[in-house]
Amino acid sequence: MIFSKACEYGIKATVFIAQKSLNNERCNLTDISDEIDSPKAFTAKILQKLVKAGIVNSSKGKLGGFGINMKDSKKIKLIDVITAIDGNMIEKTCVLGLKKCSEDHPCPVHNQFKFIKKDLLKMVHKTTLSDMSKSVDIGLSCLKI
Amino acid sequence: MIFSKACEYGIKATVFIAQKSLNNERCNLTDISDEIDSPKAFTAKILQKLVKAGIVNSSKGKLGGFGINMKDSKKIKLIDVITAIDGNMIEKTCVLGLKKCSEDHPCPVHNQFKFIKKDLLKMVHKTTLSDMSKSVDIGLSCLKI
DNA sequence: TTAAATTAGGATAAAATTATCCGATTTATT
DNA sequence: AATAAATCGGATAATTTTATCCTAATTTAA
Ligand code: SF4
Ligand code: SF4
Numbered sequence: 001m002i003f004s005k006a007c008e009y010g011i012k013a014t015v016f017i018a019q020k021s022l023n024n025e026r027c028n029l030t031d032i033s034d035e036i037d038s039p040k041a042f043t044a045k046i047l048q049k050l051v052k053a054g055i056v057n058s059s060k061g062k063l064g065g066f067g068i069n070m071k072d073s074k075k076i077k078l079i080d081v082i083t084a085i086d087g088n089m090i091e092k093t094c095v096l097g098l099k100k101c102s103e104d105h106p107c108p109v110h111n112q113f114k115f116i117k118k119d120l121l122k123m124v125h126k127t128t129l130s131d132m133s134k135s136v137d138i139g140l141s142c143l144k145i
Numbered sequence: 146m147i148f149s150k151a152c153e154y155g156i157k158a159t160v161f162i163a164q165k166s167l168n169n170e171r172c173n174l175t176d177i178s179d180e181i182d183s184p185k186a187f188t189a190k191i192l193q194k195l196v197k198a199g200i201v202n203s204s205k206g207k208l209g210g211f212g213i214n215m216k217d218s219k220k221i222k223l224i225d226v227i228t229a230i231d232g233n234m235i236e237k238t239c240v241l242g243l244k245k246c247s248e249d250h251p252c253p254v255h256n257q258f259k260f261i262k263k264d265l266l267k268m269v270h271k272t273t274l275s276d277m278s279k280s281v282d283i284g285l286s287c288l289k290i
Numbered sequence: 291t292t293a294a295a296t297t298a299g300g301a302t303a304a305a306a307t308t309a310t311c312c313g314a315t316t317t318a319t320t
Numbered sequence: 321a322a323t324a325a326a327t328c329g330g331a332t333a334a335t336t337t338t339a340t341c342c343t344a345a346t347t348t349a350a
Binding site: 001002003005008011012015078089090093094095096097098099100105106107108109110112113115116119120123127131132133135136140141142143144145 | 146147148150153156157160223234235238239240241242243244245250251252253254255257258260261264265268271272276277278280281285286287288289290
């Protein structure tokens with residue numbers, strides 16, 4: 001609901017990598033899928049997308065793994081991760097999925113729903129990777145179970 | 146996003162049937178899938194669910210079709226239609242899909258998201274079939290294109 | 291230089307969702 | 321009674337999403 005499974009994993013993975021990067025630790029695929037409780041091979045595919053989108057960096061070989069630039073994690077917003085994986089459908093698609101959606105061509109729930117959508121978009125544009133990873137780091141929130 | 150395709154069709158179909166019932170007209174499958182622009186056979190399956198859930202009534206044979214009791218349409222809420230088709234996942238599942246979700250076991254976006262979820266639930270519990278169908282009936286909203 | 295550990299990427303499989311098909315049943319009309 | 325129009329319901333197909341497998345390429349360390 002709202003996000004695809006791939007996107008859920010992507011968000012959790014990104015937050016976990018960012019959290020590790022807080023303490024200058026790199027992490028590998030096994031760490032990640034263990035910590036966020038996700039299928040390993042599938043998570044690998046998602047990480048590739050995030051690397052291509054420039055959200056996380058990766059390195060091969062022994063001591064390789066994934067990381068996120070500390071400076072970046074303050075600039076990267078939740079919406080960036082979502083867009084990298086699910087595309088921009090969160091911006092354009094909506095409850096009843098009309099082809100054409102606007103104020104003068106609304107579906108029967110548009111006026112009720114538009115405020116919720118606005119809040120949702122505001123939230124994902126505001127929340128940073130840094131916010132989320134710090135919250136996990138100090139034990140205020142969890143990534144699995 | 147948010148609702149499955151089946152649920153989108155279900156909501157639109159229900160609203161259309163309710164609108165027709167406003168003018169004491171019954172409608173058949175062909176009318177419905179034409180008016181909401183949905184695949185006919187798939188829509189038939191969804192209508193069966195709605196009939197079983199007691200949201201719409203159906204009759205077979207010539208002059209058969211679907212209808213909604215006028216009195217009912219004031220009592221039937223959007224949440225009832227959603228639950229009939231998608232089950233109650235809208236109530237229990239959430240953005241990052243943790244297995245256990247609560248105030249003392251939150252994911253990193255729980256505190257931002259909980260208000261949005263609350264608003265969404267409030268909305269679907271408040272909005273009636275009558276509200277939606279009247280809005281379509283007087284041309285304030287549309288079910289396709 | 292060899293071995294081990296890692297990401298990258300293509301091919302494929304499994305599962306879930308969406309969609310179609312067809313025969314059975316019901317009902318009104320002729 | 322026959323016919324036509326409608327829903328019902330089971331079987332199946334197509335598509336999309338989720339998940340796995342395997343090989344290649346890269347990098348470190350022994
Ligand atoms: S709520 Fe508004 S934007 Fe969303 S589908 Fe309905 S008309 Fe379109
Ligand atoms: S937002 Fe709250 S309820 Fe939803 S997955 Fe996160 S912790 Fe669970």
